[in-house]
Amino acid sequence: MKSLYGDEKELLARCRQGDLAAYDILMQRYEKKIYTLCLRMSGNSFDAEDLTQEVFLKAFRALPSFHGQSAFSTWLFRIAANTCLDERRRRKRRPAVLPLEKALPTEDGEIRMEVPDKTSDPLAAALNSEMKDEIQELLDRLSPEQRSVIILRDLQGFSYEEITRMLKINMGTLKSRLNRARSQLGKLYRSKEEQKSRPEHLKGGRGVET
Numbered sequence: 001m002k003s004l005y006g007d008e009k010e011l012l013a014r015c016r017q018g019d020l021a022a023y024d025i026l027m028q029r030y031e032k033k034i035y036t037l038c039l040r041m042s043g044n045s046f047d048a049e050d051l052t053q054e055v056f057l058k059a060f061r062a063l064p065s066f067h068g069q070s071a072f073s074t075w076l077f078r079i080a081a082n083t084c085l086d087e088r089r090r091r092k093r094r095p096a097v098l099p100l101e102k103a104l105p106t107e108d109g110e111i112r113m114e115v116p117d118k119t120s121d122p123l124a125a126a127l128n129s130e131m132k133d134e135i136q137e138l139l140d141r142l143s144p145e146q147r148s149v150i151i152l153r154d155l156q157g158f159s160y161e162e163i164t165r166m167l168k169i170n171m172g173t174l175k176s177r178l179n180r181a182r183s184q185l186g187k188l189y190r191s192k193e194e195q196k197s198r199p200e201h202l203k204g205g206r207g208v209e210t
Contacts, residue, residue: 008072015063027056030073034080040151041084043136051087055080070165077158078166081148088144138188146181153178 014022034055039048059079066075139147152158152166164174 009068012063012066012072015060023060026072030076031056034076037077037080037151037156038084040155041081041148042087043140047087051080051084055083058083074162074165077162078168081152081166085144085148088147134192138185138192141188142181142184145177146184149174149178150181150185154182 008026011022011026015026031052035048035052038051038055039045042048042051055076059076062079066072139150142150148167149163152163153160158166160171160174164171167174169177
Protein backbone atom coordinates (compact mmCIF):
# COMPACT_ATOMS: atom_id res chain seq x y z
CA MET A 1 0.00 0.00 0.00
CA LYS A 2 1.64 3.23 -1.16
CA SER A 3 0.94 6.48 0.60
CA LEU A 4 2.44 9.80 1.54
CA TYR A 5 4.31 7.98 4.28
CA GLY A 6 5.78 5.21 2.14
CA ASP A 7 5.17 1.54 1.57
CA GLU A 8 3.90 -0.43 4.57
CA LYS A 9 6.30 -3.33 4.02
CA GLU A 10 9.19 -0.90 3.95
CA LEU A 11 7.96 0.70 7.17
CA LEU A 12 7.71 -2.70 8.84
CA ALA A 13 11.23 -3.58 7.75
CA ARG A 14 12.50 -0.34 9.25
CA CYS A 15 10.55 -1.00 12.45
CA ARG A 16 12.23 -4.40 12.84
CA GLN A 17 15.56 -2.59 12.69
CA GLY A 18 14.47 -0.41 15.60
CA ASP A 19 13.40 2.64 13.60
CA LEU A 20 10.99 4.36 16.00
CA ALA A 21 10.13 7.05 13.46
CA ALA A 22 8.81 4.38 11.08
CA TYR A 23 6.75 2.83 13.86
CA ASP A 24 5.35 6.24 14.75
CA ILE A 25 4.09 6.52 11.16
CA LEU A 26 2.34 3.15 11.45
CA MET A 27 0.81 4.22 14.76
CA GLN A 28 -0.58 7.38 13.17
CA ARG A 29 -2.07 5.28 10.38
CA TYR A 30 -3.94 2.89 12.68
CA GLU A 31 -4.29 4.77 15.96
CA LYS A 32 -7.84 6.03 15.41
CA LYS A 33 -9.19 2.61 14.37
CA ILE A 34 -7.48 0.82 17.25
CA TYR A 35 -8.72 3.44 19.70
CA THR A 36 -12.29 3.05 18.39
CA LEU A 37 -12.15 -0.71 18.90
CA CYS A 38 -10.72 -0.30 22.41
CA LEU A 39 -13.39 2.27 23.23
CA ARG A 40 -16.20 -0.05 22.21
CA MET A 41 -14.70 -3.01 24.01
CA SER A 42 -13.91 -1.15 27.24
CA GLY A 43 -16.81 1.30 27.20
CA ASN A 44 -14.92 4.38 28.35
CA SER A 45 -12.31 6.73 26.95
CA PHE A 46 -9.95 6.54 29.92
CA ASP A 47 -9.43 2.78 29.60
CA ALA A 48 -9.48 3.00 25.80
CA GLU A 49 -6.49 5.35 25.81
CA ASP A 50 -4.50 3.03 28.09
CA LEU A 51 -5.47 -0.02 26.06
CA THR A 52 -4.50 1.66 22.79
CA GLN A 53 -1.04 2.42 24.15
CA GLU A 54 -0.72 -1.14 25.44
CA VAL A 55 -1.71 -2.55 22.03
CA PHE A 56 0.93 -0.58 20.17
CA LEU A 57 3.56 -1.45 22.77
CA LYS A 58 2.72 -5.15 22.48
CA ALA A 59 2.75 -4.92 18.68
CA PHE A 60 6.17 -3.27 18.65
CA ARG A 61 7.62 -5.95 20.91
CA ALA A 62 6.04 -8.71 18.82
CA LEU A 63 7.09 -7.34 15.42
CA PRO A 64 9.94 -9.88 15.04
CA SER A 65 7.30 -12.66 15.10
CA PHE A 66 5.19 -11.03 12.38
CA HIS A 67 6.14 -12.62 9.06
CA GLY A 68 3.32 -11.34 6.87
CA GLN A 69 1.11 -14.45 6.82
CA SER A 70 -1.83 -12.06 7.23
CA ALA A 71 -2.25 -8.34 6.66
CA PHE A 72 -0.52 -6.17 9.24
CA SER A 73 -3.87 -4.54 10.06
CA THR A 74 -5.44 -7.94 10.81
CA TRP A 75 -2.51 -8.88 13.02
CA LEU A 76 -2.73 -5.55 14.84
CA PHE A 77 -6.50 -5.83 15.41
CA ARG A 78 -5.99 -9.36 16.73
CA ILE A 79 -3.63 -7.98 19.37
CA ALA A 80 -6.13 -5.22 20.17
CA ALA A 81 -9.11 -7.57 20.51
CA ASN A 82 -7.21 -10.01 22.72
CA THR A 83 -5.80 -7.18 24.86
CA CYS A 84 -9.30 -5.83 25.47
CA LEU A 85 -10.69 -9.29 26.25
CA ASP A 86 -7.88 -9.97 28.73
CA GLU A 87 -8.51 -6.64 30.43
CA ARG A 88 -12.26 -7.28 30.75
CA ARG A 89 -11.62 -10.70 32.25
CA ARG A 90 -9.22 -9.19 34.77
CA ARG A 91 -11.39 -6.31 35.87
CA LYS A 92 -14.91 -7.71 35.46
CA ARG A 93 -16.39 -4.30 36.05
CA ARG A 94 -19.21 -2.37 34.44
CA PRO A 95 -17.91 -0.05 31.73
CA ALA A 96 -19.25 3.39 30.95
CA VAL A 97 -21.45 4.26 27.98
CA LEU A 98 -20.63 2.51 24.73
CA PRO A 99 -20.73 4.84 21.70
CA LEU A 100 -23.32 2.89 19.76
CA GLU A 101 -24.89 4.28 16.61
CA LYS A 102 -25.93 1.18 14.68
CA ALA A 103 -28.79 -1.29 14.91
CA LEU A 104 -27.88 -4.59 16.54
CA PRO A 105 -29.37 -7.70 14.90
CA THR A 106 -31.08 -10.28 17.08
CA GLU A 107 -33.10 -13.37 16.25
CA ASP A 108 -36.28 -11.30 16.64
CA GLY A 109 -35.17 -8.34 14.60
CA GLU A 110 -32.97 -5.33 15.18
CA ILE A 111 -32.46 -3.29 18.33
CA ARG A 112 -32.37 0.11 16.69
CA MET A 113 -31.27 3.40 18.11
CA GLU A 114 -32.03 6.72 16.50
CA VAL A 115 -29.35 9.37 16.81
CA PRO A 116 -31.05 12.78 17.04
CA ASP A 117 -29.53 16.18 16.45
CA LYS A 118 -28.28 17.00 19.94
CA THR A 119 -27.83 20.67 19.20
CA SER A 120 -31.47 21.24 18.29
CA ASP A 121 -33.35 18.97 20.70
CA PRO A 122 -32.02 18.65 24.27
CA LEU A 123 -34.82 16.27 25.26
CA ALA A 124 -34.07 13.95 22.35
CA ALA A 125 -30.39 14.06 23.27
CA ALA A 126 -31.23 13.00 26.83
CA LEU A 127 -33.41 10.14 25.61
CA ASN A 128 -30.68 9.08 23.20
CA SER A 129 -28.16 9.00 26.04
CA GLU A 130 -30.54 6.90 28.13
CA MET A 131 -30.93 4.43 25.26
CA LYS A 132 -27.17 4.14 24.94
CA ASP A 133 -26.96 3.34 28.64
CA GLU A 134 -29.60 0.63 28.28
CA ILE A 135 -27.94 -1.05 25.31
CA GLN A 136 -24.57 -0.78 27.03
CA GLU A 137 -26.07 -2.59 30.02
CA LEU A 138 -27.34 -5.39 27.78
CA LEU A 139 -24.00 -5.79 26.02
CA ASP A 140 -22.17 -5.87 29.31
CA ARG A 141 -24.28 -8.83 30.41
CA LEU A 142 -22.91 -10.91 27.55
CA SER A 143 -19.80 -13.00 28.07
CA PRO A 144 -16.53 -11.37 26.91
CA GLU A 145 -16.38 -13.79 23.97
CA GLN A 146 -19.93 -13.03 22.84
CA ARG A 147 -19.47 -9.31 23.32
CA SER A 148 -16.29 -9.29 21.24
CA VAL A 149 -17.88 -10.96 18.20
CA ILE A 150 -20.91 -8.65 18.36
CA ILE A 151 -18.66 -5.59 18.43
CA LEU A 152 -16.26 -6.80 15.74
CA ARG A 153 -18.98 -7.99 13.36
CA ASP A 154 -22.08 -5.87 13.98
CA LEU A 155 -20.50 -2.61 15.15
CA GLN A 156 -17.04 -2.58 13.59
CA GLY A 157 -18.16 -4.32 10.39
CA PHE A 158 -15.26 -6.75 10.03
CA SER A 159 -15.77 -9.72 7.73
CA TYR A 160 -16.14 -13.25 9.11
CA GLU A 161 -12.73 -14.14 7.68
CA GLU A 162 -11.06 -11.18 9.37
CA ILE A 163 -12.62 -12.00 12.74
CA THR A 164 -11.57 -15.66 12.60
CA ARG A 165 -8.00 -14.52 12.06
CA MET A 166 -8.18 -11.88 14.79
CA LEU A 167 -9.60 -14.23 17.43
CA LYS A 168 -7.91 -17.39 16.09
CA ILE A 169 -11.15 -19.35 15.91
CA ASN A 170 -12.64 -21.30 13.02
CA MET A 171 -15.61 -20.16 10.97
CA GLY A 172 -18.03 -22.59 12.61
CA THR A 173 -17.11 -21.38 16.09
CA LEU A 174 -17.48 -17.75 15.04
CA LYS A 175 -20.92 -18.23 13.50
CA SER A 176 -22.13 -20.28 16.45
CA ARG A 177 -20.82 -17.74 18.95
CA LEU A 178 -22.35 -14.85 17.00
CA ASN A 179 -25.73 -16.56 16.76
CA ARG A 180 -25.74 -17.28 20.50
CA ALA A 181 -24.71 -13.70 21.24
CA ARG A 182 -27.49 -12.25 19.09
CA SER A 183 -30.02 -14.66 20.60
CA GLN A 184 -28.97 -13.78 24.15
CA LEU A 185 -29.03 -10.08 23.34
CA GLY A 186 -32.57 -10.43 22.01
CA LYS A 187 -33.70 -12.26 25.14
CA LEU A 188 -32.19 -9.64 27.40
CA TYR A 189 -33.80 -6.86 25.39
CA ARG A 190 -37.26 -8.51 25.47
CA SER A 191 -36.99 -9.07 29.21
CA LYS A 192 -36.08 -5.43 29.78
CA GLU A 193 -38.97 -4.22 27.60
CA GLU A 194 -41.39 -6.48 29.47
CA GLN A 195 -40.23 -5.01 32.78
CA LYS A 196 -40.79 -1.50 31.44
CA SER A 197 -44.35 -2.28 30.36
CA ARG A 198 -45.28 -4.07 33.59
CA PRO A 199 -47.57 -1.98 35.87
CA GLU A 200 -45.69 -0.34 38.72
CA HIS A 201 -47.71 -2.11 41.41
CA LEU A 202 -46.64 -5.48 39.96
CA LYS A 203 -42.92 -4.67 39.70
CA GLY A 204 -42.41 -4.65 43.43
CA GLY A 205 -44.55 -7.68 44.16
CA ARG A 206 -48.23 -8.53 44.43
CA GLY A 207 -50.53 -5.53 44.71
CA VAL A 208 -53.13 -5.07 47.43
CA GLU A 209 -56.54 -6.26 46.36
CA THR A 210 -59.53 -4.04 47.00
